[in-house]
Amino acid sequence: MLNYNKFDVDKIREDFPILNREVNGKPLIYFDNAATSQTPKQVIDVIVDYYSNYNANIHRGVHTLSQEATDLYEQARLKIQKHFNAKFNHEIILTSGTTHSINLIANGFSTLLGEKDEVLVSALEHHSNIVPWQMLCERTGATLKVIPMNENGELIMSAYEALLSEHTKLVFVNHISNALGTINPIAEMIKKAHQVGAAVLIDGAQSCPHVQPDVQALDVDFYVASAHKMCGPTGIGLLYGKEEWLNKLPPYQGGGEMIDEVTFEKTTYAGLPHKFEAGTPNICGGIAFGTAVDYMTAIGFDAIATYEHELLEYATDKLLQIEGLKIYGTAKEKTSVISFNIEGIHPYDIGTILDKMGIAVRTGHHCAQPIMDFYKIPGTIRASFAFYNTKAEIDALVEGVKKAKMMLL
Numbered sequence: 001m002l003n004y005n006k007f008d009v010d011k012i013r014e015d016f017p018i019l020n021r022e023v024n025g026k027p028l029i030y031f032d033n034a035a036t037s038q039t040p041k042q043v044i045d046v047i048v049d050y051y052s053n054y055n056a057n058i059h060r061g062v063h064t065l066s067q068e069a070t071d072l073y074e075q076a077r078l079k080i081q082k083h084f085n086a087k088f089n090h091e092i093i094l095t096s097g098t099t100h101s102i103n104l105i106a107n108g109f110s111t112l113l114g115e116k117d118e119v120l121v122s123a124l125e126h127h128s129n130i131v132p133w134q135m136l137c138e139r140t141g142a143t144l145k146v147i148p149m150n151e152n153g154e155l156i157m158s159a160y161e162a163l164l165s166e167h168t169k170l171v172f173v174n175h176i177s178n179a180l181g182t183i184n185p186i187a188e189m190i191k192k193a194h195q196v197g198a199a200v201l202i203d204g205a206q207s208c209p210h211v212q213p214d215v216q217a218l219d220v221d222f223y224v225a226s227a228h229k230m231c232g233p234t235g236i237g238l239l240y241g242k243e244e245w246l247n248k249l250p251p252y253q254g255g256g257e258m259i260d261e262v263t264f265e266k267t268t269y270a271g272l273p274h275k276f277e278a279g280t281p282n283i284c285g286g287i288a289f290g291t292a293v294d295y296m297t298a299i300g301f302d303a304i305a306t307y308e309h310e311l312l313e314y315a316t317d318k319l320l321q322i323e324g325l326k327i328y329g330t331a332k333e334k335t336s337v338i339s340f341n342i343e344g345i346h347p348y349d350i351g352t353i354l355d356k357m358g359i360a361v362r363t364g365h366h367c368a369q370p371i372m373d374f375y376k377i378p379g380t381i382r383a384s385f386a387f388y389n390t391k392a393e394i395d396a397l398v399e400g401v402k403k404a405k406m407m408l409l
């Protein structure tokens, strides 16, 4: 579909219409990619095409439009299966996103856990990966334990091993931390969890824009992600689950009866993945998710990772030259996220001044309040880079931060 022979950021930027707009009279510099990514015209075109030419409900109608929409939707599932290297197509459940996927699993495990059981969750989690487990433990009487982190924002592996026991039933950790950018050693963590018979769910919301996970090589039990963080639309995401686990878990939405009806209506599909896909799905979103995967694959995940690493090193270097600036999260393995503060200034004030200059950064606790508590700060300024950002934009950020500092101190 696309031909990007070599990584050319100027050419790539032409794919993103939003990068042409101005904010407060200045060209937009978008550094909030960890919250949501921008959308290339290839994906926008597919959304327009779907509603212009294919809009119909799927899996139900015998008419041509419904069949065409169904084919497109199921082709997208195949693309996603291939991208994540799932063994079976029906192991790919299309959900509304990471949060939905996590809640689906947490709900399922409430039938499998008892009072002696333990759930491990990492100190680096997004709220969406903490609250559902607290609710699960309240419902089942199981105990929630936290894998601690160090000053660099890395999980402490010796503490993780000490927490694992025959009581551990589930381990939940993000592949990459959204607040700090830490890349967690998930392959090793999965292996250790399996040695005590625990299942592992990896939150891939932050990793999927940067790397291509291989769920079979990882031997992970569940892997979840959101399309909107990897150039797709909002309201669609993925739950990968090993077949044996998905068969074990009860349906989530609508109750068993309704789901039975849905599956009986459609003779071709029985059981997975439809057991977990009650109701009319986000059809257009699913198709566009497939296109987003195609788009990023055409650019190439290796090229993306190399380029983003270059941006990370460049920005880290430049920002650290500003006196009083402190970066939180200095893990050896990290992705293109920089969380920082300037001594004596509230992050919100800097974010507001940067916005006046057309620079979009995130300020606050980044849905990861426990991490902020760890560092005893109210929040940070977070600049997160994508493959369509440039060094010139980073220069503008650095100049902007310097100016803000001058105005505020």
Ligand SMILES: *Cc1c(COP(=O)(O)O)cnc(C)c1O
Residues within 6 Å of the ligand: 034, 035, 097, 098, 099, 100, 126, 128, 129, 174, 176, 177, 178, 203, 204, 205, 206, 226, 229
């Ligand atoms: C964004 C994010 C989520 C939540 O994703 P939604 O699309 O809002 O459901 C969960 N975990 C991490 C690490 C994230 O970055």
